[in-house]
Amino acid sequence: MATLLHIIAHPNDETQSFSMAAGNAFVQAYREAHPKDEVIHLDLYKAHIPHIDADVFSGWGKLRSGSELSTLSAEEKSKVNRLNELVDQFVAADKYVFITPMWNFSYPPIMKAYIDAICAAGKTFKYTAEGPVGLLPDKKALHIQARGGIYSTAPMSDMEMGHRHLAAIMQFFGITDFQGLFIEGHNQYPDRAAAIKQEGIDKAVSLAKSF
Numbered sequence: 001m002a003t004l005l006h007i008i009a010h011p012n013d014e015t016q017s018f019s020m021a022a023g024n025a026f027v028q029a030y031r032e033a034h035p036k037d038e039v040i041h042l043d044l045y046k047a048h049i050p051h052i053d054a055d056v057f058s059g060w061g062k063l064r065s066g067s068e069l070s071t072l073s074a075e076e077k078s079k080v081n082r083l084n085e086l087v088d089q090f091v092a093a094d095k096y097v098f099i100t101p102m103w104n105f106s107y108p109p110i111m112k113a114y115i116d117a118i119c120a121a122g123k124t125f126k127y128t129a130e131g132p133v134g135l136l137p138d139k140k141a142l143h144i145q146a147r148g149g150i151y152s153t154a155p156m157s158d159m160e161m162g163h164r165h166l167a168a169i170m171q172f173f174g175i176t177d178f179q180g181l182f183i184e185g186h187n188q189y190p191d192r193a194a195a196i197k198q199e200g201i202d203k204a205v206s207l208a209k210s211f
């Protein structure tokens with residue numbers, strides 16, 4: 001039995017969002033194809049995702065200098081514990097599907113806060129004399145993203161910073177089995193929007209079967 005972590009970085013539901021429509025189709029098809037697997041939903045807009053702020057730095061500083069967790073302030077403790085919980089949940093899963101919309105060539109800021117939470121030395125990567133080494137080589141991940149324009153090919157592909165950043169993070173964690181599913185161009189070609197959305201949903205369903 002495997003665990004799929006469904007990470008949602010979108011404030012809207014599938015009636016308003018192409019990413020969510022494809023993401024939900026993926027998860028439904030995944031459940032049908034892998035009935036024994038566990039699917040955990042992590043909705044970043046509803047979950048508590050602490051930012052790395054002054055409390056987190058002071059909490060980490062106290063722990064690094066040997067203080068007990070009980071000596072941290074309530075804010076420090078709750079943020080540091082929550083960040084640990086998020087990375088532990090990530091490490092415990094076997095597969096990941098990230099759902100994000102393209103916003104300003106990237107993904108929503110809550111997604112960056114989540115990436116900051118799961119980049120943890122000793123858990124998702126480690127530093128060695130030869131450089132950093134990813135600690136999650138056996139996992140696999142998919143990023144589903146809707147984009148108003150077309151970014152998977154030139155001339156706009158160099159402007160795309162969200163999937164490429166996530167790809168770098170996955171590589172940093174040692175996750176080489178990472179792919180993207182893009183529903184793109186529906187704002188640029190509004191007359192084709194319905195077909196572009198359906199194509200994305202169909203691809204999501206097909207990918208879910210072998211994921």
Ligand SMILES: Cc1cc2nc3c(=O)[nH]c(=O)nc-3n(C[C@H](O)[C@H](O)[C@H](O)COP(=O)(O)O)c2cc1C
Nearest residue numbers: 016017018019020101102103104105146147148149
């Ligand atoms: C805040 C914001 C920023 C956006 N930035 C871009 C962008 O940089 N490039 C683009 O092609 N479309 C951009 N769009 C359009 C979205 O990518 C497009 O509507 C896409 O369908 C969003 O995903 P969704 O359908 O899952 O909400 C932006 C939309 C919003 C709301």
